[in-house]
Amino acid sequence: MKKVLLAILASAILFAISLPAHKILVTAETPAGKVFVTETDAKKNTPLVIEFIHSVQKTPVIEELEFDGENFVLLRTKYKSQGVGLPFMESDGVFREEDGYFVMDNMNRPLKNLSLRTGKGTKLTINLAGRQIKLYEKFPPGTKINFSEI
Numbered sequence: 001m002k003k004v005l006l007a008i009l010a011s012a013i014l015f016a017i018s019l020p021a022h023k024i025l026v027t028a029e030t031p032a033g034k035v036f037v038t039e040t041d042a043k044k045n046t047p048l049v050i051e052f053i054h055s056v057q058k059t060p061v062i063e064e065l066e067f068d069g070e071n072f073v074l075l076r077t078k079y080k081s082q083g084v085g086l087p088f089m090e091s092d093g094v095f096r097e098e099d100g101y102f103v104m105d106n107m108n109r110p111l112k113n114l115s116l117r118t119g120k121g122t123k124l125t126i127n128l129a130g131r132q133i134k135l136y137e138k139f140p141p142g143t144k145i146n147f148s149e150i
Contacts, residue, residue, distance in 0.1 A: 022041070022042035022149055022150065023039045023040065023041060023042055023149070023150050024039060024040050024041075024042045024046065024067060024128070024129075024147060024148070024149055025039045025147070025148050025149075025150050026038045026039065026126070026128065026133075026145065026146070026147055027145070027146050027148070028135075028138070028139050028143050028144065028145050028146075029143065029144040029145075029146065030139065030143060035139075037133060037135070037138075037145065038128060038131055038133055040128055040129040040131070041129075042067060042069075042149050043067070044067065044068060044069040045066055045067065045068075046066065046067040046128070046129050047064070047065070047066055047067075047127070047128075047129065047130075048064075048065040048066070048067065048072055048126065048127070048128050048129075048147075049062060049063070049064050049065070049126065049127040050062070050063040050065070050116065050124075050125075050126055051063075051123070051124075051125045051126075051127070052119075052122045052123060052124045052125070053121060053122050053123050054079065054081075054083065054085075054086070054122075055119055055121075055122055056083055056084050056085075057079075057080070057081045057083045057084075058121075059079065059080035059081045060079070060080055061077065061078070061079045061080075061086070062077070062078040062079070062101075063076075063077050063078075064076045064077075064078075065111070065114075068110070070110075070149075071110040071111055071112050072110075072111045072114050072147065073108060073109065073110050073111070074107050074108075074109040074111060075105070075106075075107060075108065076093070076103060076104060076105045076106070076107060077103070077104045077107065078098075078101040078102070078103050078104075079101060079102050080100065080101060080102070081102075082102060086102075086104075087104040087107065088104070092104050092107060093105055093106045093107040093108070094106045114146075114147040115144055115145065115146050115147070116135075116144075116145040117141075117142060117143065117144055117145065118135050118136050118139050118140065118141050118142065118143045118145070119141050119142070120141040122136065122141075123136045124136050124145075126145075
């Protein structure tokens, strides 16, 4: 009986090891087709930071997200000046000022689909799992950037 249980356990371990790892894949949609940007293991708590210059206020915005195993979750937004498209309502989270930034914390917004677009002068940059990518240097304004789990 012990040999059978050990064989089943060994088979289960080998099966689990052989399963392909889930990845977070970042691609760009270009006129030539999809272009690989980067990938990382789709581990719970994988951080994603999106930085850009707001198109109207012309001030920096930093959005901090985390992968929860299924979706990216917007945790907080930091920005230098209030305005169009930036969170401000009490229902958005907990608002405070910190180091010259307005911070909306505890937002906890799950995002099933995450896509961004490069813009003129926005300096769109991502930092995924510790890798910084200046998308504005790689792709022209209007390029769609997609995040997907595979």
